Amino acid sequence: MYLLYSALLAAALLLGSPYWIFHMLRHGKYRRGLGERLGVVPKKIRSECRPSIWIHAVSVGEVLAISELVRQLRSEYPAHRVVVSTTTDTGQKLAATRFGVDNVFYFPFDLAFCVKPYFDALQPPLVVVAETEFWPNFLRIANQQGVRVAVVNARISDHSLPGYRRWRPLLTRVLRSVDLFLAQTPEDARRLTEIGADPSRVRVGGNLKFDISPPPVSEIVAQLRSALTASAAGPVLVCGSTVDGEEPLLLGAFKAVLASHPASVMLLAPRHPERFQQVADQLQQSGVPFFRRSTWKGEPLTGSVLLIDSIGELASLYALADIAFVGGSLVPRGGHSILEPAQHGVAILVGPYTENFRDIVELFRSQDAVRVVSPADLSRIFTDLLGKEVERTALGRRALETLHSQRGATQFTMDQLRALLNRGVSEAHSA
Numbered sequence: 001m002y003l004l005y006s007a008l009l010a011a012a013l014l015l016g017s018p019y020w021i022f023h024m025l026r027h028g029k030y031r032r033g034l035g036e037r038l039g040v041v042p043k044k045i046r047s048e049c050r051p052s053i054w055i056h057a058v059s060v061g062e063v064l065a066i067s068e069l070v071r072q073l074r075s076e077y078p079a080h081r082v083v084v085s086t087t088t089d090t091g092q093k094l095a096a097t098r099f100g101v102d103n104v105f106y107f108p109f110d111l112a113f114c115v116k117p118y119f120d121a122l123q124p125p126l127v128v129v130a131e132t133e134f135w136p137n138f139l140r141i142a143n144q145q146g147v148r149v150a151v152v153n154a155r156i157s158d159h160s161l162p163g164y165r166r167w168r169p170l171l172t173r174v175l176r177s178v179d180l181f182l183a184q185t186p187e188d189a190r191r192l193t194e195i196g197a198d199p200s201r202v203r204v205g206g207n208l209k210f211d212i213s214p215p216p217v218s219e220i221v222a223q224l225r226s227a228l229t230a231s232a233a234g235p236v237l238v239c240g241s242t243v244d245g246e247e248p249l250l251l252g253a254f255k256a257v258l259a260s261h262p263a264s265v266m267l268l269a270p271r272h273p274e275r276f277q278q279v280a281d282q283l284q285q286s287g288v289p290f291f292r293r294s295t296w297k298g299e300p301l302t303g304s305v306l307l308i309d310s311i312g313e314l315a316s317l318y319a320l321a322d323i324a325f326v327g328g329s330l331v332p333r334g335g336h337s338i339l340e341p342a343q344h345g346v347a348i349l350v351g352p353y354t355e356n357f358r359d360i361v362e363l364f365r366s367q368d369a370v371r372v373v374s375p376a377d378l379s380r381i382f383t384d385l386l387g388k389e390v391e392r393t394a395l396g397r398r399a400l401e402t403l404h405s406q407r408g409a410t411q412f413t414m415d416q417l418r419a420l421l422n423r424g425v426s427e428a429h430s431a
Contacts (some may be wrong), residue, residue, distance in 0.1 A: 016287075033106030036108065039113055039115070039118075039300075041105075048081055050081055051080055051123045052083050053126050053128065055085070056127070056130060057084055058091060059088040059091035060091050060312070061209070062086075063084070063086060066153075068211065068213065069413060075419075081182075082099070083104065084099050085107040085108075086104065110135040110136065115141050119145050124147055125147065126421055127147050127149045128417065131152050131155060133391060134171065136177065139177035139178065149177060149179050150416070151180070151181045152413050154188060156191035157355065159356070161191055164195040165195060175196050176276075180201055182204075183203070184205070184343040187359065189203070203416065206412060207409055209339050209365065212340075212343070213256055215318075218313060221316050221330045224320055225320060226299075227299075228299055230300075233324035234319055235386050236264070236320050237322065237324075237325065238269070238317055238325070239268050239325040240318065240326055240336075240341070241269065241270075242271060243331060246328075246330045246331055246351075249330055250266070255286075256382070257379070260386075261383075265303075265304060265305075267306050267321075271328065273309075276307070279307060283307060290303075290304055291304060291307070293307060293308045293313075305392045318341040321347075323386065324346045325349045328356075329351035329352065330375050334356030336356070336357070337357055337360065338370060339360065339403060342402065344396075345399060347371075347396040348371070363402060367401070367402045369401070
C-alpha cells in the first residue's frame with residue numbers, strides 16, 4: 001500500500017511541476033523552503049544534539065492554536081527542543097515570530113526520502129500534529145522509529161468527511177500509527193472512529209483556539225488608533241479573511257453604511273496574499289477612496305477603505321473594530337474562525353457558509369454572540385448595528401464571555417501528552 005501511495009504521490013508532484021513552477025515564477029509561491037520540503041534538513045535544525053518534540057501546524061490558524069502548548073512543553077521539558085513545522089509561507093512567518101526562526105522549518109513532502117532525514121536529525125520521542133494531517137509515510141516512519149504520535153485539536157469537517165469515508169479501509173491502517181487523538185468535540189470524536197481511528201485512542205480534548213491569548217497592541221494598531229482619533233473617523237468595520245467574490249458584496253454594503261455614517265472606515269484584509277493586487281483593482285474600480293497598508297503614511301482614513309496587504313496583523317486589528325465581519329462565509333468556502341474578534345469583545349458577523357467551524361458558530365449562536373447574515377441583508381445589518389450601540393456592545397460582550405467559558409483545552413492536552421511521553425519512557429526502560 002505504501003509503495004503504491006508513494007509512487008502515486010511522486011507522479012502527482014512530477015505531473016504538477018509545471019503548475020508549481022508557474023506559481024513560483026509569477027507569485028513567488030512554493031519557492032520558499034523548497035529544499036526543506038525535499039528533505040534537506042537545514043543546519044539550524046541539525047545544530048543541536050538533544051532530542052526534540054516535533055509539532056506540525058499547517059498554517060496560521062494551527063500555529064496560533066498550538067502557541068500556548070509550545071510554551072508549556074518548553075517549560076516542562078527543558079531538556080528537549082520544541083520545533084515546529086508548517087506547510088504555508090504565512091504559517092512559517094508567524095511560527096518564526098512566535099517560536100524563534102531557528103526552531104521552525106517547512107514540512108517535508110510525504111515521501112520516505114524527504115521525511116526520514118528529519119526523524120534522524122530530530123530524534124523526537126513525541127510528534128504532535130495539529131488538527132488532521134494524516135500523511136501515511138510520515139506516520140509510518142514515526143511508528144517504525146518508536147516515536148509517539150498525538151493528533152491534537154482534531155476535527156473532521158463536513159467537506160472532508162465523505163472523502164475520508166471512501167478511503168476508510170486504507171485510513172484504518174494509516175491511523176494505527178497514531179497513539180492518541182484529541183478531538184475538538186464529541187462529533188469530531190465520532191467521525192474519527194468512523195473513518196478508522198481506534199476508539200480506545202480517541203478522547204474529546206476541546207478546542208485549543210479558545211485558549212489563544214489576545215495579541216499585544218501592535219505598532220500598526222497604535223498608529224491607526226491615533227489616526228482615527230485625530231480625524232474623528234469611525235465607526236470602524238474590520239472585514240477579515242475575505243475570499244474571492246466577497247469583496248464586491250462588502251464594498252456595496254460599505255457604500256450603504258457611508259450614506260448614514262460618512263466618516264466610517266473599513267479595514268479590508270483578504271485571506272490570501274496573492275489576491276492583494278486583485279482586491280486593490282476592485283477598490284479602484286468601485287470608486288471608494290482607499291489606501292494600501294503597505295504604503296499608508298498616516299493620511300486621514302475618514303470615509304475610506306484601508307486594504308490590509310500584509311501578513312499576520314489581522315488578529316490585532318480586530319481590536320479597532322466596532323463590527324467585525326469574518327470572511328469565507330458569504331460564498332461557499334466554509335468560513336474562518338470567529339475567535340480572534342471574539343477575543344476583543346467585538347460584535348461579529350458571518351455569512352451563511354460556516355461549515356468548517358460549525359461547532360464554534362453554533363455555540364456562539366446559542367449564546368446570541370454572533371449574527372449570521374445573508375449577502376442580501378449585509379448592508380441592513382451593518383447599518384442597523386451601527387445605529388444601536390447598546391445592542392452592538394452587548395453582542396460583543398457575549399462573544400467574549402462565550403470564548404472564556406470554553407477555555408481549558410490546552411491544559412487537558414498537556415496532561416494527555418505528558419502521560420503519553422511518560423508511557424513511552426516506561427516502555428523503553430522495560431524493553
